[in-house]
Amino acid sequence: MIFNQIERISNLLRAEERKEGGEYGLQAVHMETLYYLSKCNRFSDTPASVTEYLQLTKGTVSQSLRVVESKGLIKKQTDACDRRVIHLKITARGKRVLANSMPPSLFSNALEEMPLETKAQLQTALDTLIKACQKENNSKSFDVCGSCRYCQPVDDKTHFCGLTKQPLSNDDIQLICREHTLIQTNE
Amino acid sequence: MIFNQIERISNLLRAEERKEGGEYGLQAVHMETLYYLSKCNRFSDTPASVTEYLQLTKGTVSQSLRVVESKGLIKKQTDACDRRVIHLKITARGKRVLANSMPPSLFSNALEEMPLETKAQLQTALDTLIKACQKENNSKSFDVCGSCRYCQPVDDKTHFCGLTKQPLSNDDIQLICREHTLIQTNE
DNA sequence: TCAATATAGTTTCGACTCGAAACTATAAAT
DNA sequence: ATTTATAGTTTCGAGTCGAAACTATATTGA
Structure with a gap:
């Protein structure tokens, strides 16, 4: 029963990501990548980290990152200490796109509507699940x-x-x- | 904060769907389609319904359904009353795949571990959100x-x-x- | 120290997703 | 009977996705 609900919300989220991203020629996975990069620390903004976070292959992620970079939303920076490592920095444009799209308004509005107590319970329960x-x-x-x-x-x-x-x-x-x-x- | 959690769980689910589906040459969206078809009623097992549920375009869904059908997991049946309509029936093989994969064990195990009270709260809160x-x-x-x-x-x-x-x-x-x-x- | 090995990332290929638009077929409306 | 609407398919081009081969840099170890 709970799984049904999670599955449904997950589909709703993906649909919103497609919708919001579509305005900028982005796919859902691009939005997820950008969102991750906006939430991760300075040791974790690399292609390898994105790969592990989304659990895709490095080849797949490498291509997606090329697309996101070509749209001017991220910038690649070689690490100063280890020249094999690349850091992915969100550009000003990337930040604007993200601010407009994530969380999608469907979710921010729905969450706004929820009673505070229900939200607190939801947060605690989701934390347990995660x-x-x-x-x-x-x-x-x-x-x-x-x-x-x-x-x-x-x-x-x-x-x-x-x-x-x-x-x-x-x-x-x-x-x-x-x-x-x-x-x-x-x- | 809650959105972060939802986003994370959604990525975990998708990763599991890819993993489970991968064993049968299926993509995540194929798993979501199959799962939907296993949960919908007799008026809602059509390409148009899948399209609306996943919020994709009918062309996209038409192609994905062809792939799922080619793997022998669903069967197409023309509606008796309206010959434009096609019903998508999960085959025995499709049911076996689904039973093995959905919910992915990551989720069934994690949910099993959760205290009953937390689960009840989670279900109620998710219901409110949905x-x-x-x-x-x-x-x-x-x-x-x-x-x-x-x-x-x-x-x-x-x-x-x-x-x-x-x-x-x-x-x-x-x-x-x-x-x-x-x-x-x-x- | 230099060769072997490990790690980070890219490239290439083939199957597939995805949206858009044109298309076929059937049903409903006028 | 002719429009119009609905259900689904096909085609095209850009992009995802995994697998495997590849480049480049770091680390290990004999």
């Missing part, structure tokens, strides 16, 4: 730094990533990281 | 007969559809109908 899926997938949780086992508080303004050995700001820890690892729970 | 989306879309709600304004109870075993003038069984009213219309609420 965590269960992440556990089930047992790798690649693609969540925000704040909920990662490697994230350590330093003071009230900074945190520290035990994996990349990099400092993280309060803004940083709200971004999605490809290296995100679930906090271990003993059961 | 209803809000249906209202926002103001047409094409694609929901089960039971929640349609045209559905009238006759006795404890049968109902009656005021639109198609057809009797509906208790099983029937749990299937998705393309003519589904929201019960009007005065606000």
Whole structure:
């Protein structure tokens, strides 16, 4: 029953993405890519990360990125330390498209209409579901730094990533990281 | 925030559909088509209904259906009353594929793990969200007969559809109908 | 240190999606 | 009986998608 609902909402979302993206000659997967890039941290804005997030092949993603780049929505930047790595930066134009389209108005309006209490319940329940899926997938949780086992508080303004050995700001820890690892729970 | 979660779950679902479908040479949209056909009623198993449900164009759907048919998962049947209309029937093979793949195990397992109370809250909250989306879309709600304004109870075993003038069984009213219309609420 | 191996990304191919527009066929309306 | 509407198909071009071969850079290790 819940799966029916998820499946339906997923189709609604995809239809909206097609509709919104269509105005700019974009496909649904382009919108999903752009949206991911707007939510991920500075270690996770690479073709490989997009590939893992969407669970496609790197060849497929490479082609889609070429299209999105050709429309002037992202820009490629070679990493300074590792010249194999490319960072995908959303352009000003890309940000405008994204701001107009995501979330699609169908969802922002529907969510606005919902009672606050129902929204709070929905958020908590979805969080439980996502965590269960992440556990089930047992790798690649693609969540925000704040909920990662490697994230350590330093003071009230900074945190520290035990994996990349990099400092993280309060803004940083709200971004999605490809290296995100679930906090271990003993059961 | 809730939108982030929905977007993530939607990507997880699509990835699972690709994975499960891939074993049979099927694409994600093929899985969604098959799943829809397994959940819809006898008035709604047509190419036009699939088109409206997925919000694609009829040309696109026509081609996808040809592929799904060529793999022996559905069969086309011309309607007896209106020879323009085609009914899409899932074959035994199609049913087997569907039973193996939908819901994908990632979701059935994750849902199994969730506490009953959380599940109940999730279901209620998702229902509210879907209803809000249906209202926002103001047409094409694609929901089960039971929640349609045209559905009238006759006795404890049968109902009656005021639109198609057809009797509906208790099983029937749990299937998705393309003519589904929201019960009007005065606000 | 230099060769083997691993990693990040691109390219190419073939099957398929997707929208748009032209098309066929049947039914309904006038 | 002729329009008009509806259901579905076909064709075209751009793009997705996976698989496999490819380039380029980093890392490993003998």
